[in-house]
Amino acid sequence: MAAAAAASSTSSSQPFLYLLLRSLLLLVAARLSSASLKLPLHHTLTLSPTYPQRPATVVSPVVSGASAGTGQYFVTLHLGSPPQPLHLVVDTGSDLIWARCSSSSNSSSSSPVDPLRPFHPLLSSSFCPLHCYDPLCRLVPRVPHFPCHRHTRIHSACRYNYTYGDGSFSSGIFASDITTVNTTRNGLAKLPLLHFGCAFHSSGPSVSGPAFHGAQGVLGLGRGPISFSTQLHRRFGNKFSYCLMDFTLSPPPTSFLIIGNHPSKNSTMAFTKLIANPALPTFYYVNVTSVSVDGVKLHIDPSVWALDETGSGGTVVDSGTTLTLIIEPAYSAILAAMRRRLELPEASPSGQVPFDLCVNVTGVRRPRLPRLRFGMEGEGWMRRKATFSPPARNYFIDTEEGVKCLGIQPVGDGGGAFSVIGNVMQQGYLWEFDNDRSRLGFTRRGCAVSP
Known part of the structure; x- marks a missing residue:
């Protein structure tokens, strides 16, 4: 169950606006971490002694x-x-x-x-x-x-x-x-x-x-x-999962971090393969294969999403990054498609808001916003595509009263850059990181009820 929409009052949006401004300046650099020197997934060193059997x-x-x-x-x-x-x-x-x-x-x-x-x-x-x-x-x-x-x-x-x-x-x-x-x-x-x-x-x-x-x-x-x-x-x-509920709500709903198997099996979960990047083995890479806006697939060369031989490129799912970051030229294609599909007047927010697309929603009770979908490589022998289709509130965010902005930022396509699906885009989904089977699962069901 998706979380309720964020409040749009000026007072409630100020802390959120601040953190988004901070994200633009810091998070791209922070994710390109020289400290993230990861060793093999299944190492041979014993990190803890054997413990009695307890809840899993x-x-x-x-x-x-x-x-x-x-x-x-x-x-x-x-x-x-x-x-x-x-x-x-x-x-x-x-x-x-x-x-x-x-x-x-x-x-x-x-x-x-x-x-x-x-x-x-x-x-x-x-x-x-x-x-x-x-x-x-x-x-x-x-x-x-x-x-x-x-x-x-x-x-x-x-x-x-x-x-x-x-x-x-x-x-x-x-x-x-x-x-x-x-x-x-x-x-x-x-x-x-x-x-x-x-x-x-x-x-x-x-x-x-x-x-x-x-x-x-x-x-x-x-x-x-x-x-x-x-x-x-x-x-x-070697598995964990979490739900990140909408943190702009007051009071915010409770989210959960689950270490081990999720208590309830969810048949609606889609799975995509986790990709290993020897150059940056810390990160959870997924293979994005396509992006569509309102059901229209964008013309983006597949190489834009691919990991190259140097370990550059690819897409990371990261709870520690706030905004979603999309590598060029995919970002420009998404931005242009959003502009074509929007029927609302564009807005110029007050202050130094670092967004390329904002719309005026004053007086519009239910603004019609384009739907963004990410196609990902499937998991298992059937390789069925996994589609991530978040609600518009996960990428059109309230920056001030009556103004919504596309909360996605561009990343240059050089110097080891990669795309990042940030925690705002992940909100309202149950995410399962399964390192034993090298796959990532996600579903919009499972967050509304306490595990």
Whole structure:
């Protein structure tokens, strides 16, 4: 069931408008992450010991960051003994799990009522920094030229430096600790030992300031061996799913992150093949084969969507990117087709709104907006095409009262660029990332009812 349409009042649209402006400046660079150096999907290193048989699924609430003026979704993770709650960005476009850390042993150094206080590793009896000679330390980007002494643990912790494409970074100690999560039915659920980055330094537009309001770190859900889903695959299977409900609504509906099999089978789910890109193995690539507007297929050369031999091109499904980004010349073709089909007057929004197409919908109760459809390569031996046909509110967004804009941005076709299906476009769908079968499922049914 699709979420209700976003409110169009000026006051309710301001935080959303801000996050969209921020998206244009940051998210293209952030997705071209030099830190996203992913290792093979099924690695041989043991990330956790064997645990007793327990329920095969964890369902954890996901909340919107709209109230903080950011276009991210968060999940609460509890680290340490006793547990310390952390608000982390749900990001399928990166692997590392990391949280802001404090070197203080005094919890009063940050307000006990502050929901965004950092993690205090010295207050956790189960916190354990990994040694720089530990094989797991090879899975994270290391601090260059930092001495590593085999027999001196205090001075030889595994020091990482995770750098994003826009220059943002998270730097600290790669460590392990006991983890629990909030679930919808059973309260706190204990998980296997988690390996994560304890960040004593983080800086840059993607991980600090207004772009990071409401967050204490990032929950990486990428395809690499240090991501949250991969670390838990021995217990739950290498599969997870989520619903991202419309975060412009107030109060926002509850979304869910499901680790393991979804509790309910959904026969309406369409599947498309996940494509591996050795150059950027973190990302969930899908093969877009066609785009249509109001049922008319656009004339776009298939090579525009394809991954080339250098790893450039392709299309990524990413929960950590707000807007959808389309590579040229496909973007220009979509923009031109939208203009041809629109029967509403174009608008010139106030301020510096970075959109190429806006329409005036003042007084129009149900504006007729063109329908956008993405055809994707099917999954399985039959290779039936999977069609992603989101509602218009997923790509025509309210920027101010009486104005809707096409919330898609262009990406240049050079320098390793690729297209991104962002979280606004994903809203109202149940998405299933199945790494065991290397496929991505999606359906508009399954989000209205709690799993």
